[in-house]
Amino acid sequence: MRENFLHYVWKLKKFQINNLKTTAGAEVLISKVGEHNFNTGPDFFNAQLKIDGQLWAGNVEIHVKSSDWFLHNHERDKAYDNVILHVVWEHDIDVFRKDNTVIPTLQLKDFVLPKMIKKYKQLFSKERKWINCENEFASIDSFILSNWLERLYFERLESKSKLIEQLLAESKNDWERVLFIMLTKNFGLKVNGEAFFSLAKSFDFAIIRKLQRNQNQLEALLIGQANLLESPVEDGYYRNLVKEFRFMKQKFNLDNQQVLPIQFFRLRPLNFPTIRLSQLAGLYHQHQNLFSKIMALESIDDFYEVFKISTSTYWNTHYTFQKTSRKSSKKYLSKSFIDLILVNTIIPIRFLYNKQKGAHSDSSIIKLASQIKSEENHIIDAFNKLKKVSKTSMDSQALIQLKKAYCDKNNCLKCVVGNQLLSE
Structure with a gap:
């Protein structure tokens, strides 16, 4: 007991x-x-x-x-x-x-009642299970589960907003800078997320503002700060970036010693840090005052249009500086990648921004999240095998919250599913 x-x-x-x-x-x-x-x-x-x-x-x-x-x-x-x-x-x-x-x-x-004690013991039995209620999860009423997932989704947004609040405090409420840091982290994905995060925090965002009109200079800044211009490479574009970065390093007193190592290992070429940093440079070259633009958007298609950006032309024939690859069309951000940006950066920032303004934005947040397809990972796959429940990104984010904050911690008594099972 x-x-x-x-x-x-x-x-x-x-x-x-x-x-x-x-x-x-x-x-x-x-x-x-x-x-x-x-x-x-x-x-x-x-x-x-x-x-x-x-x-x-x-x-x-x-x-x-x-x-x-x-x-x-x-x-x-x-x-x-x-x-x-x-x-x-x-x-x-x-x-x-x-x-x-x-x-x-x-x-x-x-x-x-003995009946309740029996259900409690069944729920917390020592039998090895993925989640305590995996044998009963499919029996939960879909309406009850749907309402619970909506609550869990906003719990997850609250959790994600903690890092954003910390960055806001550090930057004295500079939302543009915070957006840049979070976007950069997101562009690094899981493998390079923390490294890209350290990169974004390694210099003043005012430098991005000063260089926005020149995409090559933005690339030189980002790729140079990532310590990817350190090797001797016989390539004209590479030498030009090195020259630009050396000038900026002196002009802006840049320091990249605290930037974490960038990884290429086990990444698909389109996810190479060189490609992602070039795309990020393209985004900030194409859009000034990006935060204001994003806050004004409503439909998913509007977001896709804003993030319809590609690498500079050099990367049409390269994935790295060391080797020329077969020529391909411009390397645009895919819709699936933009969806990740929306889920992990844009929606959490928008949620916190509206919250701090005192605006009630739950319905608009739900509307946007519901237009994005469900994520695919081992947690979502496992839940869907128990009951086909994840259709949108709101569902998948809620299920991740359910697994990590409730199932993994045996918090069944604080969970609507657990409560429902004990009450039957």
Whole structure:
């Protein structure tokens, strides 16, 4: 038996509340179970109970066994002086107040229905499973699950916005700079995301503003800061970038020693950092005041149009500086890549921006996220095998939140799915 299950049972009154009696036989009537306390101190504050005909107002402490009171040294803590009821699963010892009167104890196992205990044990069985409810997940009502996924999606946006808030504080609310840093991180994908993040933070965004009219200079800045202009290469374009970067390094006092190493290993050529940095340079060359433009867009097609950018012409015949490749058309950002940008950068930034303005944007966020296809990864595939549930990016992001914040942490009692299973 786990203490969090007892919190769940008490908070939601998942027990027979009629004819409740303490271990001493006193009648217990519950007016208010109290406010759940997630910090130090008693588990529930400001409960209102009538015990043996007398009205009590105070706190409720919950344990698996009564003796846990002493195991946790509550008898030495003044914060527990106002406990009016000790709720336990198993009563094994009396607990006394400082005036030597016994704190009334309610033994919950006498009042929880066996059916619920059985379901609880099934949910948290030691049987090795991908998620605790994998055998029952398909049975959850689609309407209930859909509403829960919507809530989870906004939980994930809240989680993602923490890094954005940190960057805003560092940049004194420069939304353009924050957008650039987050976009750069996104352009690095999983392999180079952190390296690109360190690259974007390694210089003042004002330099991007000054160089926007010249795409080659933007490329020289980004590729040079990435430490990709350090090798001797016999190539005219490469030598030109080196020359440009050396001039900028001196002019802007650039330092790239803290930029993390950039990786090419196991990447498809279109995801090579040289290609992605050239595309990023193209984006900022093509669009000034990018943040304002993005905040004004509504439809998915408008976003696709803004991000319809490609590398400079040099990369039509190259993926790296060291080798010429067969000529291909301009290397544009794919729709699937733009979708990743929207999911991981644009929507979280837009969510936080509107939140800070006090604007209610839930419907517009949902509308945009619902126009983007579901992501494909091992988490989404596994959920879809249990129940075909992920159709849009909102669904897939919500399912990732569900897996990481609830399933992996055994937070089934805080999950609507877990609650539904226990309530059936």
